[in-house]
Amino acid sequence: MCLRQSVGWLILIFVLLPVLVAAAPLAERQALESGLTLLVASRRALPIVTIRVTVQAGSLWEPEGRAGLAYLTASLLTRGTTSRTAAQIDEAVDFIGASLSSGADRDSSDLDLTVLKKDLPIGLELLADVLLHPAFQEGEIARKVREIKAALRKRQEDPGEVALEAFNELVFGRHPYGRPLEGTDASLSAITRNDIVRFYRDYYTPERTIITVVGDVESKEIAGQLRALLKPWPKGTVTVERAGQPNPLQGGALVKKIDRSVTQASIILGHQGMRRDNPDFYAVTVMNYILGGGGSSSRLVERIREQKGWAYDVHSYFYPGLERGAFQVGLQTKNENAGPAVGEVLREVRRIRDQGVTDQELADAKAYLTGSFPLRLDTNSKLAGLISTVEYYKLGLDYADRYRTLIEAITKEEILRVARAYLTPDRYVLVVVADQARASLPE
């Protein structure tokens, strides 16, 4: 396709003007006596408050054979405390128009509260209660397990989810990153109340917890309120362990075809990627933006969507965590195009490893990544999310400024180096969920 490069009519000064990024730290940090970390960012434009509690209790800490324990434990926090039933919690939360929800991810578990400023005392009381005194009542456990099992079954209706589950299993094997966060039928059946109580006791402790508060609050005041409410929370007493790094993939291509009555093939191709604390994260971010992370500015979209018309969605991303997360390219295309589309993906991955990127691509990627940073913190909930991530992965509260510097410093040579180091087009997992009789996949 012939791309017209006549953008000269655009006012060039736009490209040259610096974008203002807050020079102040993202939040004010306080360490409470219990070991809990509190981060507060006052935003007083609206009378609302957002609180995110992040606990080091993701699936990485699950014992062998108990897949889904972290998710189940987190989900049960709001399902009853020693003094409130689940229905009473729901009623109290809804009556003040608030939201209170909990869930687990692979690296952490989270509890989120959004509440009007005028109802903050009630909101904090509920938050503290579900965090400190969950009942884990047998009836609620059974109910939640039934729900999760049904949801796992329903997920099989979604070809993209089927592909992702198979992909993670092949890329990470028995490592927690390789299994569904919610567990499996078998692992859920094996989990006892005792497992949940022990998981909660060992991992939900103040020194493993970060609380981020964003909104219409004053730092000293909210710290005082939280200190008082969380006073009875005991420090942890046992040494905890978590899964280490996943075993690397063996050589060659590992291909899995899953047959379904679908009109479209769901394709995921990739391998293990990197940890979040890897200093190459920033070069990889720029590289991946150009490869497939940058929406319509990316090579994969240009080739597969714009030129070929083969897919509505094609993307690539790295998903770095406390351990090496995945690198993956995903797309959906009609069954008949599956084979050629995989060929194009591999071609683009090889091309960026062989030839690197152009000056223009590098400049455009940097301009987007640095220039769009203010859009990542333009609401309270986005800001709370970013602050907790920054603290959890120890990125420093000057991250907004440092991010800009780190991205600006990336060179073409570094892009080429990280493309060669972190993309392996000869050693990958390929999963295709499709009507295999129609999908033209090579054996």
Added chain:
Amino acid sequence: MVTVANRQTGRHLVRWAIPAAIVLFLLLATGGFAGPQITTRVKESVLENGLRVLLLEEHKAPVVTVHVWYRVGARNEQPGVTGLSHFLEHMMFKGTSKLGPGQFSKTVQKNGGRDNAFTSDDYTGYFETFASDRVELALELEADRMRGLLLDPKEVESEKKVVMEERRLRTDDDPVSALQEAMGAAAFQVHPYRQPVIGWMSDLQGLMREDLVRHYNTYYVPNNAVLIVVGDFNSGELLPKIRHHFGGIPRGQEPPRVRAVEPVQRGERRLVLRKEAELPFVYMGYHVPDLKHPDNFALEVLAYILSGGKSARIYKRVVYEKQLALFAGGGYDRESIDPNLFYFYASVMPEKTAREVEQALTAEIERLKSEPVPDRELEKAKNQIEAGFLFGQDSVFNLARQLAEYEIVAGWRVWEAYVPGIRAVKADDLQRVAKAYLTPDSRTVAVLIPTKTER
């Protein structure tokens, strides 16, 4: 983890697969309302060519969002050429006489901005969100593509394939979306709301460049558009720039009005969709008036009584207590140009039947007619709506979207009536509207029956 279907599911197509947070936001943030403090700050102007401009300064974050919405959607389409508005939305990114195909979004991104677009029954909306110093670029880009689109035949053919892939992804391989599409086509027999926004696959195959050109020339004129800017800017400085970029675009002919009126439904309609799936799904839709009718406030409160959170009646009874559904809820298509539906949905739990779930949902509806809603429950629903309003103001994108949607469906000032309207709702209003509109004769019930292919 549990998917929650909501009021705009499947009727609202976004050009790019976007992060889950934004999707959730689009789905949840539609019911909010603005009190006087917001609407009194909106500055309205109409350019000589008919372009309506709404400006709202919000200086809490250094960002600006620019929206251009056109008064055209699936509602304006004829049988045989469905999907045209959405297809044209895609083509708006594929080149003008000044800017090559694909360059629109690239230009936005290299300036640190994000852009996207969406099509619904009633409108087609475009937006760019930038750090505040780039606002003029968005104006320049939107003014250019309002009348400068090329619709290159090669690009049309290529993008048509992309849209067909989008349909496969969103509808054909998603049993719940397919069910929703089938229900819409049964609930409406005359009005174009029966047509899917993305279009029937056979229509998409036949769409031609000439169809797009005609649609573009008919509807993409300044007098059929609204420009909304919300965020960190100065109105006094921005308005002259808006005039500079848009003022020279000539006014077009007034687009034709949609004259179809859905007749009163006289008798329940039922349909079954058999498709490969794991769990049955139930959808029910009742014909109700839109926001221009005085009963809209009571219907909106009713939606919260039934489905506003985990303490609301449907979740509490059908999901939590009876454990008949994996998830369930209801909603009111209030912000709609023509009367639309009050709907209910439920994903049936394994070992339970669609029939049991349908009966449980119906029982909740009947209870609204026979027993008045207690005061505290009514107060809770109003509290939720009020809080949702404030939470919704946190995002400039959401404010712009609300303004645009109100402007298109009824005029943006209608937004002002919402707070007092909701506050005035009484328990007997709820009972009255439940009896008046949630009647078996005016409903359509659609059931997904899973099939399993041996493979």
